[in-house]
Amino acid sequence: MELFELVTARTIPDAVKAQAKSSTAQNGAEIRFIAGGTNLIDYMKLNVERPKELVDINGLPLDRIEKTADGGLKIGALARNADVAQDAVVKEQYAVLSQALLSGASPQLRNMATTAGNLLQKTRCVYYRDTATGCNKREPGSGCSAIGGYNRMLAILGTSEHCIATNPSDQNVALMALDAMVHIEGVKGPRTVPIGEFYLVPGSTPQLETVLEPGDLVAYVTLPKMPPGAKSVYLKLRDRASYEFALASAAIVMKQSSDRIDFIRVAMGGVGTKPWRSVEAEKILIGKPATASNFVAAAEGALHGAKPQSQNRFKVELAKRCLVHAMAQASQSA
Secondary structure, eight states: OOSSEEEEOOSHHHHHHHHTTSSOSSTTOSEEEESSOTTHHHHHHTTSOOOSEEEEOTTSSOOOEEEOTTSOEEEETTOBHHHHHHOHHHHHHOHHHHHHHHTSSOHHHHTTOBHHHHHTOOOOOHHHHOTTSOBTTTSTTSOBTTTTSSOTTSOSBSOBTTBOOOOOOSHHHHHHHTTOEEEEEOTTOOEEEEHHHHBOOOTTOTTOOBSOOTTOEEEEEEEOOOOTTOEEEEEEEOSSSSSOOOSEEEEEEEEEETTEEEEEEEEEESSBSSOEEOHHHHHHHTTSOOOHHHHHHHHHHHTTTOOOOSSOTHHHHHHHHHHHHHHHHHHHHO
16 A cells, blocks of 8 residues: 555545544544645654545535524534634624634635644644654653653643643634534544533543544534623734744633623633633633623632643743733623
8 A cells, every 4th residue: 555545535424434444533543534734744744644544525515604593603624714714603703713713823824724624733842743752642652751841832731741732723712612512423423522522631641632533524513602792802922923823822702791791701722731611710700790800810710720841830920911811802892
């Protein structure tokens, strides 16, 4: 068999059956789906990913963005990031998602990158990308070179002694704040997974990043109808304004009534091993006035238990300030 055998997928069942031949759907899978390729191709060039077969899924009818019967939104797995960001319904009702997508990558990459590809985006940890160093995510049991090494960009929440790699996505932080549902087609039939359960923290198995199994294909994502009057904001802090990953980011969805917060969702990026939802911050804010002191208390709660490394201790305070500022913006727009 040639190293890279390109298979064009005609139907969803055919694509699922093709990928089901792989031993895993995680890092090191021998068979990979490819759509935009903006992440996978990078890692193939670096010799980090070496699939024997690529299943081209671009022929599948999974690129639509459409309203659901219950007033929510359905976003196909192959919908391009640029199209989602500029969709009229997304901009009006799910502004946090549009803002998050437009803050990521470059216009050229957003024109190619897909919703499902972004869901499965790999870490930018330098050790994961460098096959000459130890990385438990890339090669289980080889060690985590980032612990005690270069870790300025890496996670402070959800880490373990085996991995501190950060999830790099902007889109997925917004989807976490929007209570997105991930719809999967697999050899055992379709299933739906809340995005909060879709990702796994590293623990002792950092090579397992999601709940996907061999043959699983993300078909689409759905967003629930937002409470009337809810406003949302995405704020991203980074080293430079263009084409850079977050040091800290915040996705806030908020609704106020009678000077009280009666709906709140808080998610963070740049600081977690997965897109990070802060239920702690939400509990502190629900039913409370949208005041600076309450925002500070919520930020403190969100970062409680953070475990910074030698070079990223600054992220604790940076993430708190990011949250406070994003909450203030959401409350002022409400």
